[in-house]
Amino acid sequence: xxxxxxxxxxxxxxxxxxxxxxxxxxxxxxxxxxxxxxxxxxxxxxxxxxxxxxxxxxxxxxxxxxxxxxxxxxxxxxxxxxxxxxxxxxxxxxxxxxxxxxxxxxxxxxxxxxxxxxxxxxxxxxxxxxxxxxxxxxxxxxxxxxxxxxxxxxxxxxxxxxxxxxxxxxxxxxxxxxxxxxxxxxxxxxxxxxxxxxxxxxxxxxxxxxxxxxxxxxxxxxxxxxxxxxxxxxxxxxxxxxxxxxxxxxxxxxxxxxxxxx
Amino acid sequence: xxxxxxxxxxxxxxxxxxxxxxxxxxxxxxxxxxxxxxxxxxxxxxxxxxxxxxxxxxxxxxxxxxxxxxxxxxxxxxxxxxxxxxxxxxxxxxxxxxxxxxxxxxxxxxxxxxxxxxxxxxxxxxxxxxxxxxxxxxxxxxxxxxxxxxxxxxxxxxxxxxxxxxxxxxxxxxxxxxxxxxxxxxxxxxxxxxxxxxxxxxxxxxxxxxxxxxxxxxxxxxxxxxxxxxxxxxxxxxxxxxxxxxxxxxxxxxxxxxxxxxxxxxxxxxxxxxxx
Numbered sequence: 217x218x219x220x221x222x223x224x225x226x227x228x229x230x231x232x233x234x235x236x237x238x239x240x241x242x243x244x245x246x247x248x249x250x251x252x253x254x255x256x257x258x259x260x261x262x263x264x265x266x267x268x269x270x271x272x273x274x275x276x277x278x279x280x281x282x283x284x285x286x287x288x289x290x291x292x293x294x295x296x297x298x299x300x301x302x303x304x305x306x307x308x309x310x311x312x313x314x315x316x317x318x319x320x321x322x323x324x325x326x327x328x329x330x331x332x333x334x335x336x337x338x339x340x341x342x343x344x345x346x347x348x349x350x351x352x353x354x355x356x357x358x359x360x361x362x363x364x365x366x367x368x369x370x371x372x373x374x375x376x377x378x379x380x381x382x383x384x385x386x387x388x389x390x391x392x393x394x395x396x397x398x399x400x401x402x403x404x405x406x407x408x409x410x411x412x413x414x415x416x417x418x419x420x421x422x423x424x425x426x427x428x429x430x431x432x433x434x435x436x437x438x439x440x441x442x443x444x445x446x447x448x449x450x451x452x453x454x455x456x457x458x459x460x461x462x463x464x465x466x467x468x469x470x471x472x473x474x475x476x477x478x
Numbered sequence: 479x480x481x482x483x484x485x486x487x488x489x490x491x492x493x494x495x496x497x498x499x500x501x502x503x504x505x506x507x508x509x510x511x512x513x514x515x516x517x518x519x520x521x522x523x524x525x526x527x528x529x530x531x532x533x534x535x536x537x538x539x540x541x542x543x544x545x546x547x548x549x550x551x552x553x554x555x556x557x558x559x560x561x562x563x564x565x566x567x568x569x570x571x572x573x574x575x576x577x578x579x580x581x582x583x584x585x586x587x588x589x590x591x592x593x594x595x596x597x598x599x600x601x602x603x604x605x606x607x608x609x610x611x612x613x614x615x616x617x618x619x620x621x622x623x624x625x626x627x628x629x630x631x632x633x634x635x636x637x638x639x640x641x642x643x644x645x646x647x648x649x650x651x652x653x654x655x656x657x658x659x660x661x662x663x664x665x666x667x668x669x670x671x672x673x674x675x676x677x678x679x680x681x682x683x684x685x686x687x688x689x690x691x692x693x694x695x696x697x698x699x700x701x702x703x704x705x706x707x708x709x710x711x712x713x714x715x716x717x718x719x720x721x722x723x724x725x726x727x728x729x730x731x732x733x734x735x736x737x738x739x740x741x742x743x744x745x746x747x748x749x750x751x752x753x754x
Contacts, residue, residue: 258642272574378570381572382566385540385560385564388589400576401574
């Protein structure tokens with residue numbers, strides 16, 4: 217009886233872990249295939265180092281290249297850009313939804329900015345902010361801003377009419393209507409915008425660090441690449457991936473908390 | 479067509495209300511000199527073919543839409559916006575997906591600043607009233623369409639309105655669920671002695687629940703007739719099989735058939751016009 221009761225629970229845990237295990241397994245298989253392709257000279261090891269070498273270079277990169285400090289610097293820059301683009305982007309999206317003229321005047325420009333290669337403007341940002349972390353943060357911020365604005369606008373505009381009418385039927389004030397109905401109803405869309413914005417911000421933060429040879433992981437990748445330390449370069453790229461993973465986990469947690477908690 | 483006589487004790491009085499919309503094709507009259515009253519504790523249904531202005535009337539009484547002329551009063555006060563005495567249940571699914579059942583139902587109580595513990599207790603009472611015990615912590619996406627409409631109903635009832643105003647709340651549900659939910663609404667209405675105004679196009683639903691049925695004409699929507707439903711109370715869906723029930727359904731269908739046919743002909747004409 218007790219065995220019968222525990223079995224479904226075990227199966228349930230395994231079912232839950234299965235996607236993560238499959239993902240991890242796919243990465244391991246990919247690395248093994250890469251290792252095999254490089255060892256058999258199908259791929260040149262002067263272009264891609266064998267995964268085993270990348271793994272072996274981790275301790276060296278951590279100790280000698282102070283990767284943790286650089287990791288924290290990039291993480292901090294991304295965090296600053298992320299907070300700014302969330303606060304400013306959501307506010308601008310709300311303002312554009314509130315004032316039709318502003319929306320009609322600016323929506324196309326914001327959409328155009330979303331597809332513009334903002335990273336090419338880094339010399340201008342260097343002139344304005346100097347060769348420091350603010351140039352990097354502002355580049356990430358500007359690059360990530362359009363999707364947050366556009367998805368916030370789309371989210372609030374797309375709130376179902378009936379939910380607005382429920383609010384009206386309960387005689388909600390304008391502020392209550394926004395905070396109790398429009399904003400929570402638009403949150404799933406707003407989070408899509410924040411996720412996209414963070415992707416753009418992270419790419420630009422690391423890209424500008426690389427270009428101006430300043431700051432965190434981007435600079436490290438630049439230096440290791442110039443030294444032709446391929447294994448080290450790829451190990452540093454793994455830390456960039458780690459920043460990305462941490463951010464998405466945090467955003468997912470925030471989304472769950474905000475859309476479920478009341 | 480003519481304004482029916484109104485009782486001085488009517489809690490809701492709609493008097494000579496006209497609603498006209500400006501369209502590119504010219505002014506369209508949706509509601510044309512409609513007058514009626516709803517008595518305290520009464521269940522009145524407004525029935526009519528599609529396009530007769532039922533939902534427009536719902537929005538006018540709910541204060542969501544202005545009217546061109548005439549007056550609508552609730553408990554002696556003019557309706558010129560949403561009124562706290564009127565609680566609305568909408569046709570479309572209107573629960574808040576980001577709130578669980580308890581928080582959905584407690585919404586109007588939160589607005590009046592009721593302390594959390596008290597509003598949860600109150601919300602649970604209304605959740606129980608609509609038969610959703612055990613689902614207090616579920617979210618709308620974990621519920622069926624019928625259960626979600628019951629959450630909307632409980633939320634509206636929690637605001638303790640003098641009049642419950644419902645716009646085809648079960649229109650999207652299958653016939654069996656609709657009959658069973660009709661039972662639930664009847665039971666609640668009888669228990670709370672809740673004055674209720676139901677907008678519907680479903681004759682069975684209207685006869686099953688109402689004390690009176692107001693039949694509307696096809697565009698422009700006017701009052702064609704008000705039928706008293708003299709069926710015993712308390713009622714359940716068992717009444718559907720009775721001979722008297724069948725007679726009322728036939729009688730109302732006879733009134734509606736002409737209007738519905740007119741609506742269908744009008745629609746066909748519009749389609750032909752659009753084709754040519």
